[in-house]
Amino acid sequence: VTHWIAHLKEGDPQAANQLWQRYFQRLVGLARAKLSHARRAVADEEDAALSAFRNLCDGAVEGRFARLSGRDDLWQLLVMITTRKVVDLKKQQGRLKRGGGHVVLGPDGAGDGDDDCADMFAEVAAPCPTPDQAAMLAEEYQRRLDALGDGSLRRVAELRLEGYDNDEIAERLGCARRTVARKLEGIRAVWGGGERA
């Protein structure tokens, strides 16, 4: 793992693939366990795990994880990122519920923040998708992003999947909130159109 981390920081896709094979299922299991009491109609654990893994790869290449050197560091980092993604997803689902969406939450409601951290390691053993399912998911994730092209739609989709809300995306991209909302409409049109086809 230490060897792969060093190569990941150099942008080696093979290292990313090795780490993906080793950790993705565990991350999905962690995200599922964290979401299990909040989720009733939306399956987002894969999004959280994918987003966390993407953050890891981007951050490693950009040199944001200077202290990352071994497997313990890596796992702690992945758990932190995934937990953050889950908290963000819960917040999003809470907003959807308040906004009349289809998501129905349990009594714990939106994100419960750091309280979840105490027992997170015990939850890693939660049931995981099979490697085939994980591979199909990864392909679908990539296919959907590719359908958006390389421009602003893709960037907005990536940020959304990373758990940022419209205001945060607008701030990061330096654009109007309406611009973010419009591009999300376009993303829905692309992805929804693909499902109809």
Place this chain on the structure above:
Amino acid sequence: MTRGSPDWHAGTTGAGGPPTRFLRVDSACDRYELAWRGGQRPHLEQSVKSAPQEHRVELLRELLVLEIELRFGAGERPVPGDYVDRFAGSGDTILGFGRHHTELGRRVRGTPY
């Protein structure tokens, strides 16, 4: 499709990639915002007129809401009267303006919606 949003697939064929209708409106809005943030005051009506006829309704609606947000962001306080006379024939758009104006005005004052 979200409530009140246009059908971006209308009049288009084929699958994969963003619909042409959306791309045209989106790129026009991006140009408008870029010009605004570059210190210009692009003319809304002129931007709409330069678009193909079949995209003008969606473009007007988008540019109107975008401009209102940009004006609020610049510290202005636009009111419906700024636009009613200019777009007297666009009743639906003006109604939309009222909704967004209220929404954005609340946000500027820090009240969540």
